[in-house]
Amino acid sequence: MNAHRTAWEQGLERWLNFWFFPPGLALLALLRVGVGVVLLYTLFIGSFDLQAHYSIYGWGDPAALRSLDPLAWRFSILNWFANDYWLWVVHVLALLAALAFVLGILPTWSGALLIVFMLSYQHRNPAVRLELDALLLMAVFYVALLPSGHRLSVMPPAGSAAPPEHAVTRGPPQADGPLWSGFPLRVLQIHLCVLYFLSGLGRLTPDWLAGTMFWHPRMAEANLPLGFEFLQAHPQLSALVVYGGILFQLFFPVLIWMRRFRYLALGTALVVHLAVGVLWGQLAFNLLMLVLNLSFVNPLHVQALLSRLVPTPRLTFLSRP
């Protein structure tokens, strides 16, 4: 009976150790900055078509657009205002919130505010909601739950300064950060794996498996990727690219949890996302995927790298006494 209890307790401890762990404050800060920069870029680019997409004088009839929204709760701040002046006010506030998120100024609250703004845009005009928007929403949601403002921040919380380099610690080096903050990070990691797997499954269609997706008119219309003609002349190569991409998406969720293959999987993700981002011109989306993949990197490696690249005192000049 005692042995049974011990096994139960050990199992419980393993289970809890899986979900709760110190994630490394430097890693969380890097995630925040990466997600924030992509979001800031997306909002900035959105400024050029702000009135066309979101104004009541834009191309979409508000009632018709509402009928396209698949979600029943269509909350949007933008529906409160009937003129473009307030639309710009909201947009500037969203840009400021994104900037605060990047700079680490109350990232939890600025993140919550950003979620409200992003949902407002998406429900105001669901016809221009990209996959990038959904991914950003997911990323901001998780990062806002994390204590990501302790490093790389112009306003870190009191008492969050990094230990001095000459500080002597006992035992092997350990990642810093409260135990509870490992939980949102773990959920983010698994969520990312689910995304990859679903995406891989979604590609198991005749068009993709036959490799003919390269010749789809929409791809030709965008005139990308580079080397389109070369791929056309060498169908085996295009099949290799397509099958490689599908296999990567299907097996990434498995390999990433095996310590031996983790950096191999991350390296492949780097190559795939950079290639797709640059060649197909979808840099923002793929950059965000790479940022989210950072969540799998050993926090000690990130900590060591950042301590060399970014001296902490320079970034904490606004810290509270």
Place this chain on the structure above:
Amino acid sequence: MAFRSLRPAGWLRRGRRPAGIPKGPGALSRLRRRLGQGQPWRRLEVAGLVASVLGCVHLAAVALLPGGHNRVFDWSAPSPLAYLTLLPAPQALGFPPRAGRGGFLLYKLYAQNGQILDGSFPDARVRPRLRYDRWALAGEIATADVPALHSSIVAYQVSQLPDPPLRVEMYAADWEWDHNKYEFPWRGFNHDSALELRLLGSYNGLTQEWTPAPKGSQ
């Protein structure tokens, strides 16, 4: 001894505070402090178990109902779940997501000087790519049978022109390609896809009215 470790300590204990003991911080503050300070596992087991099980439920919903919609069984869930899973239904990663579809709007514009001009929605010259992707998605969605949307798109397009046109005809355009050409190897697979047009309606520049096309017209 082992099961005692599962007993919640302190913050879940029932009973009243003895008189004379000053009121401490609230339960939430105490929980937060304990979670934040990395207390021994035994004090956190219950909270951790509850949180991790909720996390599993959330992740199961993400896997089975992304965006509140199961694509395999075509089954939808109520909105709260759709929000919690934070994904739109046609989720695709990495490669161009909408490569499988290619609808857009095509319009013929009869100008006052007698010229007939062609235009498309979206404008293929829009840059950078992120802007174009939004317009492309809008164009694709606008090919659906929503007359109110077609009317507002024409009104918007006309408002962007320097001179109002006499007449505008709007078509839903879809790239259709010959699936019989699948063969291996696909050497020199030519993209001689056909552009199928479907008349959505017409705009009269004189009366400034939009007239939807009758059903079945081409």
